[in-house]
Amino acid sequence: MERTTIKPKLIGAxxxxxxxxxxxxxxxxxxxxxxxxxxLTLRERLIMRLHLMACRPxxxxxxxxxxxxxxxxxxxxxxxEEVFTGHLTDESRQRIKEVLRTSAI
Amino acid sequence: MMxxxxxxxxxxxxxxxxxxxxxxxxxxxxxxxTVWVDDHGDYLFRYAVVRLRDEAQAEDAVQETLxxxxxxxxxxxxxxxxxxxxxxxxxxxxxxxxxxxxxEVPLNPSETDLSEFDxxxxxxxxxxxxxxxxxxxxxxxxxxxxxxxENEFFGVLQSCLTKLPERVANVFSLREMNGLxxxxxxxxxxxxxxxxxxxxxxxxxxxxRCIEINWxxxxx
Numbered sequence: 001m002e003r004t005t006i007k008p009k010l011i012g013a014x015x016x017x018x019x020x021x022x023x024x025x026x027x028x029x030x031x032x033x034x035x036x037x038x039x040l041t042l043r044e045r046l047i048m049r050l051h052l053m054a055c056r057p058x059x060x061x062x063x064x065x066x067x068x069x070x071x072x073x074x075x076x077x078x079x080x081e082e083v084f085t086g087h088l089t090d091e092s093r094q095r096i097k098e099v100l101r102t103s104a105i
Numbered sequence: 106m107m108x109x110x111x112x113x114x115x116x117x118x119x120x121x122x123x124x125x126x127x128x129x130x131x132x133x134x135x136x137x138x139t140v141w142v143d144d145h146g147d148y149l150f151r152y153a154v155v156r157l158r159d160e161a162q163a164e165d166a167v168q169e170t171l172x173x174x175x176x177x178x179x180x181x182x183x184x185x186x187x188x189x190x191x192x193x194x195x196x197x198x199x200x201x202x203x204x205x206x207x208x209e210v211p212l213n214p215s216e217t218d219l220s221e222f223d224x225x226x227x228x229x230x231x232x233x234x235x236x237x238x239x240x241x242x243x244x245x246x247x248x249x250x251x252x253x254x255e256n257e258f259f260g261v262l263q264s265c266l267t268k269l270p271e272r273v274a275n276v277f278s279l280r281e282m283n284g285l286x287x288x289x290x291x292x293x294x295x296x297x298x299x300x301x302x303x304x305x306x307x308x309x310x311x312x313x314r315c316i317e318i319n320w321x322x323x324x325x
Contacts (some may be wrong), residue, residue: 020232024235026226037280068281072282074253085152092252095168096164
């Protein structure tokens, strides 16, 4: 498995500067989330861009969060498929029919 | 087989108020609402259960929806399919449910607390508040595109949603399933903009990690 350890010698001076002097991952992930809901200030957008150039785990966090949104949209299509998330029990089916009959008469 | 359930009651124009403008649909409406249960019951139930995360509540929502549908049958002009029409009613029922429950249960400070994620950003070195080496997002073992083809994956996603605090899950559902904007969601759930933003972040942090652990890092 890939290590994510920050090795100052390997990541270069520019990236090191970004990681040391701009907001840390903990704040960036909040900005990433806000970006998915479409509300970033210019400053936030800039900070996020710079950080993502220097930090692979945060890039991964962003891609995987985007995937999460996509998957949640797909949940809707999956509702048509019987195998997924179950169905009304026979009892509740009968109960609902009974209620509908009494109300319609 | 279905015949035994189907009592012969018909709703026709003659059953409605003669002066009611909504009853002027040219054709006689000849519908047995109990058939909806067989035709759309399971679909509506699944629609409700992913949003309410509770089977009993989902059943109630389906029942309420079909009852409301009988009331509004006159204004359903067959413009959309029966299922689309019923789903529209259910969608509003669920939003009403969220609206009501968010006003009944006051916001607990723990719901907007992000400290549960602190351990993910603990490091031994001086890179304070950067990802921990062991708990940072992994490279996923299984391709995301494939997951979207697998029903089992959606079962995992659904059970991950169930683990969120109720209001956090409601915020996430309104945003990601219903596609509503922040402002509309804050109005429905009586939230401040800041609370909305924190709860969305909390939902994403938890869900991303939950699907990572329970699907993407698991061997097939």
